Amino acid sequence: MVEKKSIAVIGLGSMGYGIAQSVLRAGHTTYGFDINPDAVARFQAEGGAAGALSDVAGRLDAVMVVVLNAAQTEAVLFGADGVVPRLKPGAVVISCATVAPDFARAMEAACEEKGLNYLDAPISGGSKKAAEGALSIMASGTPDAFAAAQPVLDATAGTVFELGDSAGAGSAMKAVNQLLAGVHIAAMAEALTFGMTQGVTPEKFVEVISKCAGTSWMLENRAPHIVDGDYTPHSSVDIWPKDLGIVLDIAKSAKFGAPLTAAALQQFLAASGSGLGREDDAAVAKVYARNAGLTLPGES
Amino acid sequence: MVEKKSIAVIGLGSMGYGIAQSVLRAGHTTYGFDINPDAVARFQAEGGAAGALSDVAGRLDAVMVVVLNAAQTEAVLFGADGVVPRLKPGAVVISCATVAPDFARAMEAACEEKGLNYLDAPISGGSKKAAEGALSIMASGTPDAFAAAQPVLDATAGTVFELGDSAGAGSAMKAVNQLLAGVHIAAMAEALTFGMTQGVTPEKFVEVISKCAGTSWMLENRAPHIVDGDYTPHSSVDIWPKDLGIVLDIAKSAKFGAPLTAAALQQFLAASGSGLGREDDAAVAKVYARNAGLTLPGES
Known part of the structure; x- marks a missing residue:
């Protein structure tokens, strides 16, 4: 039996939607968020949990960020309505966008300052593998970050490459x-x-x-x-x-x-x-x- | 049992030498020729047949040309000591160098004029596969050319792609x-x-x-x-x-x-x-x- 976690996937595009489906299928309480309300409603209709991100953030064990680039990642984490200030200590941010290694290191440092774990976790494999929970994930981060992310990695990845004990190597x-x-x-x-x-x-x-x-x-x-x-x-x-x-x-x-x-x-x-x-x-x-x-x- | 043919390989570089070995191993009377006499002597010591190309050409069923480019191919076939005028009718020239499709078509026409078959047969796979008789051959030519070349293809190729009934498509x-x-x-x-x-x-x-x-x-x-x-x-x-x-x-x-x-x-x-x-x-x-x-x- 998988221990039931509360997990949010932010970004329900072609990759993020499949990732959210895979996390849900693994038995976790799964929230899907996107600027497109239709994608959010569609995911809730499939069994996704309901609730505003600002309301549920404090209960989340993990947040997987599946947006397009560094700017969107930073906005989602640290912008005006950014999720980081609301997360509980020990929660993990799993960042999937393709970004520069320096950016990943900066995000890791900023998350650690708030008592959060950060996994630099770019993904490969396309939308089909995302939906099957069979992605390749190129991950780097502290042992604590890997441990906190493990339920999400188990649900979404076919292969996890463990590339180092700090952010940057994955990116x-x-x-x-x-x-x-x-x-x-x-x-x-x-x-x-x-x-x-x-x-x-x-x-x-x-x-x-x-x-x-x-x-x-x-x-x-x-x-x-x-x-x-x-x-x-x-x-x-x-x-x-x-x-x-x-x-x-x-x-x-x-x-x-x-x-x-x-x-x-x-x-x-x-x-x-x-x-x-x-x-x-x-x-x-x-x-x-x-x-x-x-x-x-x-x-x- | 393989019917024993007389076959010459012209060009004993890293590809040609392995090809000659593969033809020899298949049981054919196999001649190896090269401008480097050491390569020729080495191949004869392994069991290759002896004799000058000008002397044996009339007995050959097939000539596989494994040289570097179009200029060398043309020199070997139609140059001052070129082999084409000495070959018997119905023999097949198998040309392996990477050349332009137009050049392959010109060589085919010139060979057919002499009553010879011509197979446009560039090779892929590297020296190891050449020595193992497991090359990929991208071949095109008339049905007669394919038939005449069959014993050599059997001895040298893992895969033969039959790409058309005239020269050019292989190249x-x-x-x-x-x-x-x-x-x-x-x-x-x-x-x-x-x-x-x-x-x-x-x-x-x-x-x-x-x-x-x-x-x-x-x-x-x-x-x-x-x-x-x-x-x-x-x-x-x-x-x-x-x-x-x-x-x-x-x-x-x-x-x-x-x-x-x-x-x-x-x-x-x-x-x-x-x-x-x-x-x-x-x-x-x-x-x-x-x-x-x-x-x-x-x-x-």
Whole structure:
């Protein structure tokens, strides 16, 4: 039997909603909060607990923050209606957004000052794994933070990478992963459309390259979206100007030149700038196709 | 029982030597030729058949050409001492170098004019798989060319992708694969060294990222070389200015912009230009490390 905890998930987007469902399924009293009241109502209808965050905060054992970036994380924790001042001592803040390692360290220090635990816990795996409770979590924090977060990690993660005993290490690894994931999506789009200019169909591309040295996790996951002409967003184009921007900000601070990351970012910016920001990130292929006069599957 | 054929492998480099061994092991009369007489003598000592190419050419059922590029392929086939004029009708030329699809089509036409079969058959998998007879071969050619090449394909390939009934399709798919493979090696190096600036060790990078969405076949294959500080060339840096150069030549002909490929090529050129050309291609990480003031494992 799982010990029943009171847990809030703040941010019910494509990742946070699935996380909240997984926490609820594990038997905890689970609150879901979002600026979109429809998402909150939908989650309560599925069994989520009701109550204003300001009212229930003092009873929470853990708060998982699943928002878009550092600014939203800081607002949720320390803004005008921030939750941190209302949490009870020993509660844990689990922060999932992709942020700079320095930001994670600052949040940890600010939480510890209030007697709270902080787990730097960026997530990977997409909305499907979030809903299944099978995320990969790149976590770092004190042993106390890990212990306090354990019920939430058990409910949401397939794999927890324990990367160190203070915040920052988790966010550093997440940045490394996002660098590669973003570059690999753009590279897949570049190679798939390049192949089309030489008579290689998208179907044949997936069939052959997924079994060859040129394959990647992202290629196998995203290239089928192009074959199907289906750009329903699992993860949207607009994630990448944000995440690769964070990577390049960190890189700049470290005086680290990242030319492939920079080139990939340009392609996602072109995708976003031309109106594809809300489509699945595989839609970066449309930038290449447009520039080369190619017609992708499903386009007329 | 395999029907015993007479087969020549021209080019006994890291790929060709293993291919010749695999053909020999399958029970065929196998000749190995190279401009390096030591490689030829070594192969004959292992059981390879003796004789000058000009003397034995008329008896050959198949010639597998495993040289570096289009110029060498053309010289071996149609140069001053080229083998094509000496081959018997119905013999098959199996061409493995990474070349432009147009070049493959021209070679096929020139061979067919002489009554010979031609299989456009670029290879993938590295020297270890070549020696094991477990290569991936991206093949296209007439049904007669496939039939004539079958004993050689059986001896050398784990997987044969049959990509079409004329030359060009095999080379197109190989170019697509090389685009991705080259970009992925450079991206791995970029991410690994970026991670080092944030306290992520190369060991931890491999351990975590190989299980996350940022992984690629090349990352899993090459990043351990950096962890081990072992740059013994399985596939050398100098392959990539050549192969990505071929990709960009094809792309330019098709008026196709390939910014990630171009960025990756620059990194391999910097590696080659700074004296790393003969090292394993994972040594492209040394360019990043040098530029960022980092020390890789095994470096003092």
